[in-house]
Amino acid sequence: MRITLINPNTSRAMTAKIAAAAREAAGPDVVIDAVCPETGAAAIESHVDEVLAAAAVVDLVQQDQQAGGSDAYVIACFGDPGLDAARELVDVPVIGIAEAAMHAATLAGRTFAVVTTLSRTLGRARDLVARYGMRDAAVWLTAAEIPVLELEDTGSEAAASIARLCHEAVRREADVIVLGCAGMADLCRMLTATAGVPVVDGVASAVGLATAMVRMGLKTSKRSEYASPPRLVAV
Numbered sequence: 001m002r003i004t005l006i007n008p009n010t011s012r013a014m015t016a017k018i019a020a021a022a023r024e025a026a027g028p029d030v031v032i033d034a035v036c037p038e039t040g041a042a043a044i045e046s047h048v049d050e051v052l053a054a055a056a057v058v059d060l061v062q063q064d065q066q067a068g069g070s071d072a073y074v075i076a077c078f079g080d081p082g083l084d085a086a087r088e089l090v091d092v093p094v095i096g097i098a099e100a101a102m103h104a105a106t107l108a109g110r111t112f113a114v115v116t117t118l119s120r121t122l123g124r125a126r127d128l129v130a131r132y133g134m135r136d137a138a139v140w141l142t143a144a145e146i147p148v149l150e151l152e153d154t155g156s157e158a159a160a161s162i163a164r165l166c167h168e169a170v171r172r173e174a175d176v177i178v179l180g181c182a183g184m185a186d187l188c189r190m191l192t193a194t195a196g197v198p199v200v201d202g203v204a205s206a207v208g209l210a211t212a213m214v215r216m217g218l219k220t221s222k223r224s225e226y227a228s229p230p231r232l233v234a235v
Helices: 012-025 049-066 083-090 098-108 119-131 146-152 158-171 182-195 202-216
Strands: 002-006 033-034 072-076 094-096 112-116 138-143 178-180
Touching: 002 012, 002 049, 002 202, 012 033, 012 146, 012 178, 012 202, 033 049, 033 112, 049 083, 072 146, 072 202, 083 094, 094 098, 094 202, 098 112, 098 178, 098 202, 112 119, 112 146, 112 158, 112 182, 119 138, 146 182, 158 178, 158 182, 178 182, 182 202
Parallel strands: 002 033, 002 072, 072 094, 112 138, 112 178
Antiparallel strands: none
């Protein structure tokens, strides 16, 4: 089984970190091919960045299809950019990490909190909570005010700031904590140990769901909305 993991920003260091988390979650017979665009947004921190990210997702899926395709795709950005467009392009599973993490969280507890990077991205997170039918379960959404690329700096205070918010989330009656950035994937085990509740990484969740769907033979429906687009844009 081959899963293409798409990091929609241009950071190769973050792509490598995300790939490591994905491979840890995948089974021994699953090949994770992690890719990112050559040009575009260095980090997804605004609506403009998200548009660039969505376009990158479309380009990378089309390129992979031309090279033979994958058994599934994972979009490794918490805004799930380009998710619907990617599902139009292929009939195999396409999983966004926010969608996967929120669903996994509701299987591990009744309520969850989302801890993300910057407060300016909370609007998008709230939109996704509503889209995925999670309004009753999501008791708190908060941001650590940490730029995405700062997560790559092991000497920063990012991990400590995120840990403090995880403790506050538990105080606010969250049974589970969802990490709101793919770049937080390597913090999951540490935060689970310190917070005392399950902490969900969307990358691992998405890989797990994609793998299960492939094994089940469950594909993307092509009946209506996700039918192939009438006009494909050349890459």
